[in-house]
Amino acid sequence: MFEMDLVNVLIIVVLIIVTSIWYASYRQRNAFNYWKKRNVPHIEPKIPYGNLEGVGEKFHVVYMIKSLYDKFKCTGVKYFGIYQWRPIAIILDLDLAKDILIKDFANFTDRGLYSNRKYDPLSANLTTMDGDEWKRLRSKLTPAFSSGKLKFMFPTVTRIADRLCDVLNEKITISNKSVDIIDFMMRYTSDVIGNCAFGIECNSLNNRNAEFITMGRLAIKEQRHSPRFLALITSYKRIANILGIKSIRDDVAAFFMHAIQETVEYREKNEIQRNDFMDIMLDFKNKKNTNNNEALTFNEIAAQTNVFFQAGFETSSTTLTNCLYELAKNLDVQNNARNVIRIAYEKYDNQFTYEMMMDLPYIHQIVQETLRKYPISATVNRIAKNDYCVAGTDQVIERNTWIKVPVFGIHHDPEYYPNPEKFDPHRFDSEEVKKRHSMAYLPFGEGPRGCIGARIALMQIYTALVTLLHNFEFLISSDSVDSITFHPKQALLSPKEKVYLKLRPLKSITCK
Numbered sequence: 219m220f221e222m223d224l225v226n227v228l229i230i231v232v233l234i235i236v237t238s239i240w241y242a243s244y245r246q247r248n249a250f251n252y253w254k255k256r257n258v259p260h261i262e263p264k265i266p267y268g269n270l271e272g273v274g275e276k277f278h279v280v281y282m283i284k285s286l287y288d289k290f291k292c293t294g295v296k297y298f299g300i301y302q303w304r305p306i307a308i309i310l311d312l313d314l315a316k317d318i319l320i321k322d323f324a325n326f327t328d329r330g331l332y333s334n335r336k337y338d339p340l341s342a343n344l345t346t347m348d349g350d351e352w353k354r355l356r357s358k359l360t361p362a363f364s365s366g367k368l369k370f371m372f373p374t375v376t377r378i379a380d381r382l383c384d385v386l387n388e389k390i391t392i393s394n395k396s397v398d399i400i401d402f403m404m405r406y407t408s409d410v411i412g413n414c415a416f417g418i419e420c421n422s423l424n425n426r427n428a429e430f431i432t433m434g435r436l437a438i439k440e441q442r443h444s445p446r447f448l449a450l451i452t453s454y455k456r457i458a459n460i461l462g463i464k465s466i467r468d469d470v471a472a473f474f475m476h477a478i479q480e481t482v483e484y485r486e487k488n489e490i491q492r493n494d495f496m497d498i499m500l501d502f503k504n505k506k507n508t509n510n511n512e513a514l515t516f517n518e519i520a521a522q523t524n525v526f527f528q529a530g531f532e533t534s535s536t537t538l539t540n541c542l543y544e545l546a547k548n549l550d551v552q553n554n555a556r557n558v559i560r561i562a563y564e565k566y567d568n569q570f571t572y573e574m575m576m577d578l579p580y581i582h583q584i585v586q587e588t589l590r591k592y593p594i595s596a597t598v599n600r601i602a603k604n605d606y607c608v609a610g611t612d613q614v615i616e617r618n619t620w621i622k623v624p625v626f627g628i629h630h631d632p633e634y635y636p637n638p639e640k641f642d643p644h645r646f647d648s649e650e651v652k653k654r655h656s657m658a659y660l661p662f663g664e665g666p667r668g669c670i671g672a673r674i675a676l677m678q679i680y681t682a683l684v685t686l687l688h689n690f691e692f693l694i695s696s697d698s699v700d701s702i703t704f705h706p707k708q709a710l711l712s713p714k715e716k717v718y719l720k721l722r723p724l725k726s727i728t729c730k
């Protein structure tokens with residue numbers, strides 16, 4: 219009798235499993251007909267990955283999107299479809315991109331990233347939040363990035379840039395070998411963001427194994443999930459949430475939670491006021507400047523603090539690395555930049571001030587051209603809240619459709635940037651910029667959901683660049699890569715190989 223029951227149970231379990239697999243594959247097949255049914259140009263997907271075959275293993279997703287961008291761009295369509303587990307619309311038309319990101323933003327406020335507030339509180343941050351919750355937090359945090367706050371931070375940033383210069387000088391004095399640039403740039407940006415945003419001395423420049431930089435590197439270089447699995451849980455957020463799937467590594471989460479808690483407790487106990495980002499967060503926690511029900515919880519503060527650290531240190535250090543690499547390959551641009559910096563030092567009585575930093579258009583253009591060629595984020599992502607009629611067509615982007623504006627494809631489109639692989643800062647001369655569509659340059663996204671940290675990012679990049687070019691010459695060496703390609707396993711566009719450059723100290727070394 220007992221044996222019969224067991225057999226029945228086993229049969230039922232097997233039936234449930236088989237039916238579930240059949241149903242999942244039926245749903246997936248149905249989902250993979252989405253673009254065909256709507257007559258939207260696309261390439262045929264394969265079960266189960268859609269168009270993600272090889273992505274995150276052999277190559278970065280940006281290469282797949284770029285090749286489809288080139289394929290469909292010449293057909294004149296406004297957008298085409300791909301499948302990353304679910305259907306996604308890739309926007310080709312820049313007017314449509316502008317409508318989505320700016321004019322009709324109210325219908326495209328959400329980004330749809332995965333977070334799990336209960337089991338993974340650090341994941342519920344400004345980048346992953348959507349709807350009214352995002353709106354409320356964004357308006358609270360915006361004052362922390364005002365130009366007044368930036369000016370206040372500037373002396374700290376220059377102090378850390380000088381330290382970077384000292385550390386590099388020590389390094390090349392001890393050994394004549396070429397330098398792993400990204401390592402130094404990460405240590406610099408980790409110290410800047412740690413210091414300016416949270417008043418934490420991360421000490422990464424003095425100690426390459428300092429915990430902040432170690433954990434920061436781990437969070438980015440050895441993420442908890444592969445890009446393909448991340449795309450899966452993002453596509454099926456509700457199920458992933460029920461299953462309690464986390465996106466941040468446990469060791470990284472525990473370290474940052476603890477560090478932030480210590481800082482909060484220390485400041486509150488010793489009544490320390492530093493007028494920085496952490497102060498603004500603490501005001502919200504303690505309900506100053508807010509309605510009572512608007513206060514932020516400790517977890518909310520910790521999540522924002524953590525995302526600012528992560529977003530702030532990797533993006534800018536990668537940009538600095540890409541920039542120095544291009545300057546080493548294009549010595550004429552590097553020499554022009556150094557001349558411009560020398561003249562500026564003379565004009566500003568040999569003092570590197572905030573005003574001098576803002577008065578260096580050629581340096582700004584070099585950074586713009588770096589972010590054009592290497593935009594960090596391959597796409598800007600949104601979700602349609604309601605059905606959306608595409609202007610000038612009879613097409614409708616349906617409610618809940620995922621949308622990507624292909625930043626890398628646009629930045630490498632010869633229609634907007636002739637000879638796109640050429641590094642040419644003159645593309646950003648003001649007359650040239652005026653000739654281009656405003657959406658042809660999107661390194662920080664655009665509209666109300668654009669990067670909140672763009673100005674602090676640029677400040678730390680300009681400051682390092684000016685200080686470094688004033689003191690060193692950067693040269694390609696025998697161990698430098700021929701070109702920068704992107705790491706397949708990382709979400710952002712960061713170099714797959716280490717970037718080694720040779721540094722030659724200049725007579726004018728002033729950093730100490």
Ligand code: HEM
Binds near residue numbers: 356593667
């Ligand atoms: C070169 C450096 C940087 C680049 C290229 C960059 C790029 C971006 C991009 C493309 C987005 C998405 C924008 C959109 O969807 O329209 C973004 C969002 C964001 N960035 Fe940055 N970023 C940089 C530095 C920073 C820094 C220094 C911080 C903070 C200190 C920061 C914090 C954020 C946050 C919190 C968001 C989400 C904003 C929201 O959803 O409201 N980023 N960034």
